[in-house]
Amino acid sequence: MQIKTRATRPIEGQKPGTSGLRKTTEVFSRPDFLQNYVQAIFNTIEPAGRTYIVGGDGRYFNDIAIAKILRMAAANGVKKIIVGRGGLLSTPAASHLIRKYGTDGGFILSASHNPGGPKGDFGLKYNTETGGPAAEAITDAIHAETQTLTEYHIAQEDAPEITEEGTFTLGNMTIEVVDPVADYADLMETLIDFDAIRDLISRGFTLRFDAMHAVTGPYAVEILERRLGAKHGSVVNRRPSPDFGGGHPDPNPVWAKDLVDHMMVPDGPDFGAASDGDGDRNMIMGQGIYVTPSDSLAVIAANAHLAPGYADGIAGIARSMPTSAAADRVAEALGIAAHQTPTGWKFFGTLLDAGQVTICGEESAGTGSSHVREKDGLWAVLLWLNIIAARGQSVQQIMEDHWGRFGRTYYSRHDYEAVDSDIAGTIMDDLRAALETLPGKSFAGLTVTEARDFDYTDPVDGSTATSQGIILGFEGGARAVLRLSGTGTQGATIRLYLENHEKPTGNLRQDPQKALERVARAADQIADLEKRTGRSAPDVVT
Ligand code: VG1
Numbered sequence: 001m002q003i004k005t006r007a008t009r010p011i012e013g014q015k016p017g018t019s020g021l022r023k024t025t026e027v028f029s030r031p032d033f034l035q036n037y038v039q040a041i042f043n044t045i046e047p048a049g050r051t052y053i054v055g056g057d058g059r060y061f062n063d064i065a066i067a068k069i070l071r072m073a074a075a076n077g078v079k080k081i082i083v084g085r086g087g088l089l090s091t092p093a094a095s096h097l098i099r100k101y102g103t104d105g106g107f108i109l110s111a112s113h114n115p116g117g118p119k120g121d122f123g124l125k126y127n128t129e130t131g132g133p134a135a136e137a138i139t140d141a142i143h144a145e146t147q148t149l150t151e152y153h154i155a156q157e158d159a160p161e162i163t164e165e166g167t168f169t170l171g172n173m174t175i176e177v178v179d180p181v182a183d184y185a186d187l188m189e190t191l192i193d194f195d196a197i198r199d200l201i202s203r204g205f206t207l208r209f210d211a212m213h214a215v216t217g218p219y220a221v222e223i224l225e226r227r228l229g230a231k232h233g234s235v236v237n238r239r240p241s242p243d244f245g246g247g248h249p250d251p252n253p254v255w256a257k258d259l260v261d262h263m264m265v266p267d268g269p270d271f272g273a274a275s276d277g278d279g280d281r282n283m284i285m286g287q288g289i290y291v292t293p294s295d296s297l298a299v300i301a302a303n304a305h306l307a308p309g310y311a312d313g314i315a316g317i318a319r320s321m322p323t324s325a326a327a328d329r330v331a332e333a334l335g336i337a338a339h340q341t342p343t344g345w346k347f348f349g350t351l352l353d354a355g356q357v358t359i360c361g362e363e364s365a366g367t368g369s370s371h372v373r374e375k376d377g378l379w380a381v382l383l384w385l386n387i388i389a390a391r392g393q394s395v396q397q398i399m400e401d402h403w404g405r406f407g408r409t410y411y412s413r414h415d416y417e418a419v420d421s422d423i424a425g426t427i428m429d430d431l432r433a434a435l436e437t438l439p440g441k442s443f444a445g446l447t448v449t450e451a452r453d454f455d456y457t458d459p460v461d462g463s464t465a466t467s468q469g470i471i472l473g474f475e476g477g478a479r480a481v482l483r484l485s486g487t488g489t490q491g492a493t494i495r496l497y498l499e500n501h502e503k504p505t506g507n508l509r510q511d512p513q514k515a516l517e518r519v520a521r522a523a524d525q526i527a528d529l530e531k532r533t534g535r536s537a538p539d540v541v542t
């Protein structure tokens with residue numbers, strides 16, 4: 001094998017703190033951009049003689065990027081790459097393969113819920129041998145490499161076609177092309193009661209799963225239709241397409257409106273769900289009802305024991321700080337620990353590895369468990385189906401029972417997108433500077449009881465993460481959180497997270513935006529969001 005060594009210049013690396021590189025496709029396709037980032041990873045992880053998993057969500061540039069990664073892996077002395085057929089692997093499936101085959105890590109190609117295509121976004125993330133996103137110490141080292149790198153290595157030869165399963169070679173490196181779905185589907189069968197779900201479906205229970213033209217299509221067809229017997233066509237938008245059919249593969253009521261429209265009619269399916277570009281997020285619906293991700297986490301935690309994989313109970317629950325406290329109330333009732341971590345799945349890794357928690361979740365439609373080290377969209381869907389089958393109740397009844405027992409935590413996220421980065425930075429800086437002056441003051445009729453920045457110390461390895469979001473607590477328990485997104489690629493996105501708890505005896509049937517109106521106004525008055533962003537309303541409300 002001939003190896004080319006190319007001189008190169010440092011690149012603009014990932015935003016500090018994010019677990020990979022996410023940029024526009026245009027930036028990723030610039031000469032040597034991808035190669036430089038891949039070489040920076042290789043320089044950090046010393047890949048010679050090692051084995052890695054490679055796969056992505058099938059978006060535009062997936063195939064080109066994988067061919068380059070294969071050639072660079074061979075040139076950097078990698079022993080073996082296991083890659084999904086056609087270059088496809090959902091993020092949770094990639095995490096599973098890393099763990100199942102005991103590889104040294106993996107490369108996941110995706111910009112997750114961001115749109116794809118030549119005008120969309122692309123991303124690349126390195127996961128370690130645990131199956132989870134690399135911790136900050138590693139991503140920081142990769143970032144430092146991107147700033148000093150002077151050359152990269154790539155095989156002269158073309159990479160083999162990966163459209164068929166089989167074993168191939170590139171120089172001294174072995175490339176094994178595997179079915180992207182089979183191992184993952186088998187794992188699900190060990191955790192979830194497939195017989196109970198099959199029985200439920202055979203008795204006429206109907207479902208609609210919207211794969212949003214993204215990676216979960218083939219997984220959902222195999223699991224929901226072939227293995228569980230859902231009617232052909234229950235999985236819609238099932239073919240992964242390079243630009244996700246021109247859509248935005250983010251499973252929330254705004255971007256998955258088509259699913260909402262199908263579920264909100266009286267004769268709609270009994271159960272509806274959707275997943276994102278790379279298959280790690282989920283949206284759960286029943287006939288006439290949308291379940292917020294924070295509530296879904298709480299219901300999953302309260303009922304996980306109904307599934308075979310969790311029959312012995314769960315060790316603890318972790319949620320990201322902006323996620324609602326609904327899951328904490330379940331943890332309290334179960335007598336287990338409830339952890340709050342910064343936003344991003346990588347913060348759950350140490351707790352999962354240490355066996356301190358079993359179930360984790362984020363308000364951004366991410367739920368998962370100790371079975372892999374990523375959030376897992378289809379897993380959440382299957383666990384919900386398992387719970388429905390075991391309880392013999394509709395989604396609506398399950399939610400009403402849950403709220404009747406724990407109370408209802410009304411929740412919503414308001415996003416101000418593509419805000420000028422300087423303006424967004426100043427809004428946050430000013431707010432931080434004013435934190436001490438806020439307690440005791442009243443806004444929109446609500447008195448501030450707490451105002452602080454969220455700093456985190458990992459209870460397992462002692463690592464720290466500071467300034468992870470501003471928490472504003474109000475009398476009566478309402479809460480607002482403000483933080484800047486780390487995954488957007490245009491300007492800055494300000495996220496305002498709102499919650500308000502209602503006791504089991506309170507009004508459990510309010511419109512969520514109404515129930516949160518006052519806390520939303522209070523937060524806006526404190527941060528002066530609408531005036532300073534020049535928007536009369538948030539761009540996306542979920
Ligand atoms: C968003 C979500 C966060 C999630 C992250 C990655 O981050 O808020 O909860 O972990 O996306 O999800 P941010 O920094 O934009 O708020 V995925 O499905 O894009 O891997």
Ligand code: CO
Pocket residue numbers: 112113276277278279280281
């Ligand atoms: Co995702």
